[in-house]
Structure formats: C-alpha cells, structure tokens
C-alpha cells in the first residue's frame with residue numbers, strides 16, 4: 001500500500017523493503033527528482049525490457065518534496081535572464097549527461113574559455129590573466145590572446161601547470177572506465193568496489209594537497225591556482241580528498257557547457273523519457289523497492305527498521321546573486337573597469353567570499369554577479385563589496401559533502417535488501433556526471449536483484465555510443 005502525504009518540510013519515511021529476492025511486482029519508488037533520481041529512473045526504464053509489464057501493474061514512481069524537479073539543478077531569474085543557481089557547468093567528457101542532452105534534444109551553450117581571472121589575497125590581486133578582447137575581435141586576435149594568456153600562466157606557475165593537467169587527465173582516463181560496455185563492467189555493491197575497480201580509490205585516501213605535492217606541483221600553484229579552483233567548485237580548501245580535488249580541477253578545463261535555459265531540464269526530460277509517475281510536493285509513508293536519491297545527511301527521514309550510515313557533513317555554499325556594481329575601493333582600485341570578471345580567492349581567514357563572477361553586463365554601471373561564500377553575506381558586508389545593489393537573491397545550498405581524506409562511504413544497499421542509496425557516491429565527488437554514474441550502477445543493481453528482465457543484447461548501455469559529436473553542439 002502506498003500512502004501519500006503532502007508536506008514541504010518534514011518527511012518521515014517508514015520503509016518496508018522487500019526480501020532480497022522478492023517478486024518484481026509492485027512499485028519502484030525513487031525519493032528525489034534531481035539528476036540522481038531522474039537518471040536512476042531513466043536507466044531503469046532503458047535497461048529493462050518492458051518495465052511496465054515487469055512490474056505487473058506497479059509503477060516507477062518518483063517522489064519530490066519540492067514543487068519543481070531538479071534539486072540542486074535550478075535557475076534564478078534576474079532582469080528577465082535565467083542563471084544557473086546550483087550545478088552549472090558540464091565537462092565535455094561527461095558522457096552520460098552529454099547523451100542525456102542529445103537524447104532529450106536540449107540546446108546547449110558553451111562558455112568562453114578566456115575568463116579574466118584575478119586571484120585576490122584580501123589586499124590585492126596577486127595574479128591576473130589578460131582582460132578579454134572586445135566582442136567581434138578577429139579569430140587571429142583571439143588565438144593570440146589565448147596564447148598570451150597561456151604564456152602568462154606558464155610564467156607564473158611553470159611546469160606545475162603541465163603536472164596539474166597530467167593529474168587531471170589520469171583521473172579522467174580512469175573515470176572513463178565507467179562508460180565501458182555492460183559486459184566488461186561489473187555491477188557494484190559498494191562505492192569502494194566501484195572506485196577500486198576503476199583505480200580511483202587511492203585518490204580518496206589522501207588529500208588533494210598531498211596528491212599534488214607528490215605529483216610535483218610547486219607550492220605557489222597549489223596555494224593560488226589550485227586553491228582558487230577548489231574554492232569555486234567545492235567551496236573548500238586543498239585539504240579535500242584527491243579525487244574530489246581532481247574532479248574540481250577538471251571543472252576548470254576548456255570546453256565546458258550547460259543546457260540552454262537551465263540544466264534542470266535534464267532531470268525533467270529524463271523523468272518523462274522514463275515514463276515515471278512524478279509526485280511533486282509529496283512524501284511517502286510506506287513503499288516497496290526504494291531508491292534514495294538525495295543526500296541523507298540533512299533531510300528528516302526516519303527509516304524503519306533503522307539504518308546506520310557513517311556521519312557526513314554537507315558543505316554549505318551561499319550563492320548570492322547581485323544586480324548592481326562592484327565597489328572598486330573594496331579591492332583597492334580606482335575604477336570598476338579594473339576589477340577582473342572572475343575573482344578567485346586564496347585560503348585566508350579574512351576573505352569573506354570564495355569567488356565573484358560577472359554573469360551579465362548590461363552596461364558599465366549595471367551587471368549581474370554571482371558570489372559564492374561559506375557563510376551568509378549580510379547586507380552591511382554586501383554594501384562594502386558593492387557600490388550599488390538593485391537586486392539581491394540569496395540561496396543557501398547544502399551543496400556537496402565536506403570532503404575529508406580518507407573518505408568513508410555509506411553502503412549502496414542500505415538494508416542489505418531492496419533499499420538503495422545513490423548519493424553515497426557523492427563522498428567520492430559531487431557532480432551531475434558522478435550522480436549519473438552512481439545512478440546507472442544503482443539501476444543495474446535493482447534490475448539484477450529484484451530481478452527485472454534486462455533489455456536484450458547491446459541495447460542497454462549502447463546508447464552511450466549514439467552520442468552526438470562535439471561539432472553537433474551549437475556555440476550559443
């Protein structure tokens with residue numbers, strides 16, 4: 001029986017899982033409609049032969065406590081423009097998400113690769129890349145500009161740049177094993193097994209700082225460039241685990257993209273493609289097979305019988321959108337035109353924010369900015385950082401785990417029976433793609449353990465090879 005309650009804030013789940021090899025008949029319920037829940041639904045439908053019949057009248061149901069799907073994929077609207085408030089950039093080698101976008105026919109946009117970055121130490125910009133060229137500059141000028149920027153970075157950070165790149169490429173190469181065909185890729189019962197199989201486990205045992213020192217990076221690169229990136233992407237220092245750190249560094253590479261109109265459309269489209277029954281603003285009391293697709297660290301869910309998972313803290317990222325103008329005096333400058341468009345910060349106690357980036361320039365006096373910080377920025381502080389503020393929107397995200405090496409992972413199968421936890425994988429690294437990889441494995445576990453009839457032959461998994469080429473992507 002399935003009892004439904006409408007509740008936005010407090011949800012208590014009393015989960016009565018089926019026996020290990022129970023009948024496949026009945027509902028499969030997924031808690032959470034973010035990219036983890038929606039991709040679990042998608043893979044369940046995609047890898048099963050006729051899911052509706054296999055569930056003998058049961059349904060694939062997705063429960064979402066909020067009024068909208070997407071979870072940490074969400075947009076805010078300022079001056080009629082939509083901006084990503086949560087997960088915003090996608091790496092070109094994130095094959096699942098790339099395939100989702102292609103399959104769903106979503107238009108994508110790519111970012112410029114020549115951000116005007118300034119590294120702020122609380123008193124001055126210790127390093128800056130070149131100011132961007134005016135729009136409409138020739139291809140040759142743009143190439144020359146990119147070359148000069150590379151030389152500038154090379155001059156300051158030397159061979160450490162190449163060593164950092166090698167570190168990231170090595171991680172990516174191992175991560176790509178998760179796209180191997182199903183016949184050569186086991187279904188994993190634990191995150192540890194997943195990571196050991198791909199050769200990524202050791203990276204979760206030590207800090208990024210330790211890994212990079214071993215990789216031969218000099219301390220200036222770690223203190224400045226690497227720190228700036230980890231603070232932007234995970235709101236944390238280089239004491240995060242090596243794997244989360246490598247994923248974070250990959251997020252500074254070129255070719256990053258996003259879904260035009262908002263990445264949340266991935267979740268909405270996948271749920272539709274899976275033909276899932278969506279229950280918005282609903283919690284559940286009693287379910288059969290359940291997939292938990294939300295971090296359990298801050299939600300009010302009670303399990304019966306109780307389950308035990310290792311404690312994990314979520315790192316809160318306060319995302320503050322400001323329409324207005326930065327105050328040059330705050331940065332010791334005389335003109336706002338001298339403030340870099342992406343301000344990254346070093347790990348120093350008196351710096352109140354992790355980063356500030358220009359999202360849109362309406363004029364030289366009117367821009368929209370996104371500020372990341374670890375704590376709420378109150379009005380008086382914002383009034384020091386900004387000389388004018390027309391609009392301010394604040395979001396306090398329980399954004400990603402607070403990474404601590406060596407990482408400890410909650411089980412994927414929470415009760416040893418039919419209760420699955422996708423977001424245990426976030427302790428390895430939190431991103432849209434890692435969510436999809438974890439969701440795919442959970443879907444395969446459910447199919448194997450219920451059991452459900454798998455789709456014939458190469459059908460399951462082959463969809464990855466049908467992904468469009470890079471050049472099919474419009475640069476919008």
Ligand SMILES: Cc1cc2nc3c(=O)[nH]c(=O)nc-3n(C[C@H](O)[C@H](O)[C@H](O)COP(=O)(O)OP(=O)(O)OC[C@H]3O[C@@H](n4cnc5c(N)ncnc54)[C@H](O)[C@@H]3O)c2cc1C
Pocket residue numbers: 011031032033034035036037063064065066069070071072073085086087088089090282283284293294295299301317319397398399400423430431432433435
């Ligand atoms: C500020 C920020 C920036 C980020 N930047 C990037 C980036 O650039 N690139 C990238 O790849 N990733 C990024 N991430 C990480 C990425 O957004 C997440 O890893 C990913 O979206 C997590 O998806 P999820 O489905 O696992 O969880 P969520 O998106 O959190 O979804 C969980 C859902 O479950 C719902 N829920 C919770 N409890 C219940 C309940 N009891 N019943 C029903 N529903 C429930 C929630 O309302 C939510 O909708 C960023 C995250 C943040 C916050």
